[in-house]
Amino acid sequence: MKKYASRIYLCIIFAILYIPILTLILFSFNGSESTASFTGFSLEWYKKLFSDEAAFVALRNTLILAICSAALSTVIGTAAAEGIYRMKRKWFKTLVTSVTDVPMMNPDIVTGVSFMLFFAAVVGIFKISDYDDIGFFAMLIAHTTFCLPYVILNVLPRINELGNSLTEAALDLGCTPVQAFFKVKLPNIMPGVISGAVMAFTLSLDDFVISYFVSPSNFQTLPLLIYSMTKKTVKPDMYALSTLIIVTVFTLLIISNIKDFRKTDKKARKGGKKA
16 A cells, blocks of 8 residues: 555656646647637747747847856855865854855845845946946846855765865875866866756746846846736747747756766676676
C-alpha cells in the first residue's frame, strides 16, 4: 500500500507542476483566442509572434539584462565566496554569511521599493535630468544584487569541499596565488560556478517585482510586457513565446543530462579498466 500511495502522491505532484505548462503549450496552437475551448490546431499565433516587434524588443532586453547580471553576479559571487572561505575569525565569517543571505530572504517587494528609493536619491544627489539615463544600469545593479547570494550559495560549498591542499601544492610547485586560483582551484569549483550562473540567469529572466519598481520607461522586459497585457488580455502570441522558451530550456536540460551521463559512463569505464 505504501508503494502505491507514494506513486499516486508523485503523480499528483507532477500533475500540479506540469498540467498548467501543458495547457499553455496546447493553447499556443489554438485556432482562436479562446482560453476555454480548443477550437482547432493552428500556427497562427507563432506567425503573429514573429511579426510582433514589441515582444521581440522585450525578449531582447530581458536576455541582455539576464546575461549581463548573471555574468557580473557570477564573477563577484565567486570572488566573494573565496573571500568568505579565507576569513579566519569564525564569528565574522558567520556574520558576513548571514548578511549575504539577506537579499535572498528579503521579500521582493521590500527589495524593489528599497532600490526605487535608493536610485531616486541618486538621481537627486547627482542632479540627473532624466531617470532613463541610468535606468538600464539601475536594473543591472538591482538584478546583480539579488542574484549574488544564490551564486555564493552554490560556490562556497564547493570551495569548502575542495579545501586548501591542491592550492598549497600548486604554490609549492611555483605558482603564484593568482595562478593557483585560476589553474587549480577554479577548474575544480567550476560545477558550482556554472550552477550559480545558471541560477542567476534564471532568476533575472523571471524577475518581475524588482524590475517593476526600478525599470525606466525606455527599457521593458518580457515579464513587464506580459503584466501590462493582463490589464486587458494576454495575447495568445505570448503563449507561443512562452512555449518556445519552455522547449529551449527543456532541450538544454536534456543536452546537459546527456553530457553528464556520458562523463559518468566514461569514468565508470576507466575505473573498470584500471580494476
